[in-house]
Amino acid sequence: MSRRRVVITGMGVVSPVGNTVDETWESVKNGKCGISGITLFNPEKLPVKIAAEVKDFDITKYGIDSKATRKMARFSKFCLAASAQAINDSGYTAEALKNEKLGVMVGNCLGGMDATEAGYEKFFEAGPDRIPPLTTPFMISNEAAANVSIYFGFQGLSWTINTACASGTDSLGLATDLIRSGRCDLMLAGGTEAAITEFSIGTFIKLQALSSKYNDQPQKASRPFDRDRDGFVMAEGSAMFILEEYEHAKARGAKIYAEVAGFGSSCDAYHITAPLKDGSGAAKAVKLALEDAGLSSSEIQYYNAHGTSTHANDVGESNMLKLALGEENARNLHISSTKSMTGHLVGAAGAIEALFCVKAIKEGFIPPTINIENQDIEGGCDLDYTANKGLECTVNVAASASLGFGGHNACIILKKCE
Template sequence: MEKRRIVITGMGCISPVGNSVETAWDSVKKGRSGISEISLFDSSDLNVHIAGEVKDFDPAAFGIEKKFLRKMARFSRFAVAAAKQATEDSGYNKESLKKEKCSVVFGSCMGGMEALSEGFNKLHSTNADRISPFTIPLMLTNEAAANVSMSLGLQGFSWTMGTACSSGTDAIGLAADLIRAGRCSICITGGTEAPITKFSIASYDSLQALSRQFNGCPEKSSRPFDRDRDGFVMAEGSAVFVLEELEHAKERGAKIYAEVAGFGSSCDAYHITAPLKDGSGAAIALKDAIADAGITPEEIGYYNAHGTSTFINDMAETQMLKSVFGEYAYRINISSTKSMTGHLLGAAGALEALFCVKALNEGFLPPTINLDNQDIDAGCDLNYTANKGIEKDIEYAASASLGFGGHNSCLILRKYTDL
C-alpha cells in the first residue's frame, strides 16, 4: 500500500530571532544572534545572565484578548500566536477549520514554569492562601495544546509530547503519523517553550549545562562545535505547522511548502542527562527516518544539528553522523541554528524544522556562527557551515533533536514536487 504523503501548508513562529517566519529566517540567514542579557528577571545573583528571550511580543497583535491572559501561561501565549500565524498562512480560519477533521499535537518540555516559580515564591514569602488558583492549570505542559484547540474551536485529538528537547520534533512526527493513519485530515503541530525563569536558569546551571563564560558578550555565547564552547544558552519561543494529507491540500488549492517525508525516534536507554558518547542511540532515529523517507543517506543535502554547544553533545552528535553517513559525513552541509537562537528545549526541533523548510524553498543553508576554532581535538571535524551561510539547492533536509533521558528524534523534510 502506497504511503500517504503529508505536506506542510502553513507555518508560524515566535522566537528570539523574530516573531514571524520571515523575520526569523532573515536573522538566521544573516547570522544574527537573538541572545541577550536576561530582562525577564534580575539575574545578578546567578552565574548565568544571558538567554534567548522573545522580544516585543504583544499577545493582542495575535488576537489574544486581555481577559484570557491571566489564564494563559507564557508558553501557551507563544503557541496560540504561532498557531494563528500558521493557520492564516495556510488559508484556514476558525470557521473553515471547524468543518475539517483537525487535530492538535504540541511538544513542550517545561510547560508553565513562571506559574510554578510564582506559586513557589508566594508560598514561601506569604502563605498558601495567596497562591493563585490558576497555578496548576497554567503550569501543565498540555495547556498549550488545550489553548490552541480552544482558540481555534478544534475538538479532535489534542495531544502533548513530553520527550525533553525532542518534544517538538516528536510532536511533528506523531502529527504526520496521525494523518497517515487516517485519524485526521489536518493537524496543527509544533513546539512551544517559555523556560526562562530564575528557578530554571539556576537549576540547569547546577547541572553545569549552561554557558557562563560569555555573560559580557551574549551573542558569542552559543558556539556549537567550537573549542571554546562551555554550555548551551536557554531560550524560549514557539514554531507551528499546519500539516495536511497531500490530496486534501491539492483539492483546496493550498500552497505547499514541503513534505514530511520521514520520521524516526529512539532512546539511548543509557543515562538521564548524558548521551551515549558514540551517538549510537541517536543513530537509530536518523537511520529510521531515512528508511521511512525511502531514500539513501547521500540524498540528504542539509542536516540541521541538535548542536547545543555543550562539550558532550556536540562530540556525540558528530560521532553519530560519521556512523550513519560514513565518508559522506565530511561532505554534507551541517549547521546548528542554536548558535543564533539559543536552545528552545521542547520547541527547538520545531523551529529548526521550520528553518529546514526555508532552506529547501530558498536554496540557502544557514550558518553555525561563533565557530572560530573548530574543536578538531574532540573529533568535531565535519563541515558545520562556519559563520556564513551558503547558497545550495537541496531536495532533502534532516533535522535532529536529542533530549535528556536519551530521547532522540529526527525528521526528513523534502522539497515539494507533485510527482
C-alpha cells in the same frame, strides 16, 4: 494501497530573533543572534546572566484578543501566536478548520515555569492559602495545546508530547503518523517553551549545562562545535505548522512548502542527562527516519544539528552523523546549528529547526553556525558546520535531529514536494 503523504501548508513562529517566519528566517540567514542580558528577572544571584528572550511580543498583532489570554502562561501565549500565524498562512480560517478532521499536537518540556516559580514563592512566604488560584492550569505542560484548542474551538484530539529537547520533533513526527493513519486529515503541530526564570536557569546551572563565560559578550555565548564552547543558552518561543494530507491540500489549491518524508525516534537507554558518546542511540533515530522516508543516506543535503554548544552533545552528534550516514556522506553534508543564534528552545527546538529546514529547501540557502572561531577538530568536531557565513545551495532533502535529556532522540526528514 499507497501510503498517505503529508505536506506542510502553513507555518508560524515566535522566536528570540523574530516574531514572524520572515523576520526569524532573515535573522538566521544573516547570522543575527538573539542572545542578550536577561530582563525577565534580576539575574544578580546567578553566575549566568544571559538568555535568548522573545522581544517586543504583542499577541494582538496576530489578531488575538488579549483578554482571552489573561488566563494563559507565557508558553501558551507563544504557542497561540505561532498557531494563529500557521493557520493564516495555510489559507484556512479557524472557523473553516472546525469542519475538518484536525488535531492539535504540541511538544513541550518544562511547562509554565514562571507560574510554578511564583506559586512556590507564595507558598514558602505565606503558606498554601496564598498560592495563586490559577497556578495549576498555568504550570502544567498540556495547557498550551488545550488553550489553542479552546481559543479556536478545535474539538479534535489535543495532545502534548514531552520527550525533553526532542519534544518538538516528536510532535511533528507523531502528527505525521496520525495523518498517514487516516485519523486526521490535518494537524496543527509544533512546540513551545518559556522557561527563562530564576529557578529554571538555576537548575540547569546546577547541571553545569549552561554557558557562563560570556556574560559580557552574550552574542558569542552559543558556539556549537567551537573549541571554546562551555554550555548552551536557554531560549524561549514557539513554532507551529499546519500539516496536511497531500491530496487534501492539492484539492483545495493550497501552497505546499515541503513534504514530511520520514520520522524516526529512539532512546539511548543510557543516562538521565548525558548522550552516548559514540552517537549510536541517535544514529538509530536517523536510520529509522531514512527507512521511513525510503531514502538513502547520500540523499540528505542539509542537516540542522541539535548542536547545543555543550562538549558532550557536539562530539556525540558528530559521531552520530558518521554512524548514521557513513563517513563519506557525513563529510559531504552541509550542517549548521541555528542554536548559535536562537539559543536552545528546549521543547520547541525541534519545531523551529524543522522550520529552518523547510526554508532551506524552499529558498536554496544553508544558514550558518555563528561563533565558530576555533573549530574543535581535535576534539572530534571535524565536519562541515557552515561556519559563520551561510551558503546558497540547492536543497532537495533536509533532516533535523533532536537529542533530549533521558536519551530521547528524534529525527524528521523533509523533502521538496513533487
